[in-house]
Structure formats: structure tokens, C-alpha cells
Amino acid sequence: MTLAQNEDQASAEAAVAHLLAESLLMIRYLAASDGDRPISDNRRQEQVHALADLCHNLPAWLDPTRRDRIHEGIAFMWRTASPNKRRWVRQCWDAIGYDYRWLR
Template sequence: MHMAILEIRVLTAAAHNNQSAESLDQRRERANEIANICHDLTPWLDPHRRNNLADGLRDQWRSAGTRQRRWLQTRFDQLGYDHRWLTELTPETAPSPAPNVR
């Protein structure tokens, strides 16, 4: 979540005068994609719902677009999280991780 907030801040920082309207729209769209991922994940991080975290991540993976999945993979890699239980399968068939997977 921390990395997402930093990335959103960079994407929404004051624009340079030489940026086109199209470039600004692309930055805004990317920031919105990241915000949507984080918004959907936040409830699953609540300590009272963590038993269902794998279900939440699987649902998030299934509903995410290609760019959002790539973003999630990159962030999982940065954290050293073994996301193969999600990323090696198609979004429609992703199972829950083994119980000892963090």
C-alpha cells in the first residue's frame, strides 16, 4: 500500500508545462487504476477479515485488468511474496494459497 501511495503521488504531481493533455490523461488513468486496486484490497487487510485474505486476493486477481495484474505482480515481487498461486493460473481458476504461504 505504501508503494501504491508513493506511485500515485508521483503520477498526480504537478505537471510540467510541456506535457500534452494525452500524457496527463494517461497519468491520471494509471493513478486511478492503482487506486482502484488498493481500494479493493484494503478491506481484506482488516485483522477481522484476514482469514479470507486469499479469497480477496483471488477475487481481486480475477477482476483486475492486465495492467493491474502486472502492477500487482511487480509489487508482490518487491515484497518477496510468492504469488505463483495466482499468477501461474488464469484469473478464472486461481485457487487459494497453501495455509503456510504468507
């Protein structure tokens, strides 16, 4: 692998790891109770479901035996994501400076 390919690989792995971390934090926030009352807001449940749906395949692409094909996982996630999910992904990646223009 060339230096550029190594940097691209590392960037893709960092982008996937960042999405996973952000989605877990957001899911925990959305699923949190308000004092003694559990959250029963349907909107929050929908958001939790959307985040889990978006990221559920990503951990497998960080497996050492599959990391060399991580771009396939990112591309699949992008192709199957709704506009709202893509917007959230772009916000996450913009925050870390990941160049996702190759997905367009």
C-alpha cells in the first residue's frame, strides 16, 4: 500500500469509528429517562431506530479481516441511507474533517 492509500484507509477507519461513537452517544441520550419517568416519546424512539439502522453494519467493517474493504461498507451505508441520515453523517464527518466527496 502506498502512503496515500494508508492515509485514506486510516481516514476511513476513523470516520467509521467516529460515526459509531456519535451514534452510541446519541442513542444513549435519546433513550435516557427524565428523572423517574422513562422516555416514551415516539419521536425519540424513531431517532434511536434510525441511528441504529444506519450504523448496525459498520462494526463489522472495522474487523481486521475486513478493514481493507471498509470503503465498500461506507459506500453501502451511504447508498442505503435516507436524506436525513445522510445529513447526520455529513455533520459527523464535517466535524472531524473527513473527505466524503468520493461518495457523491
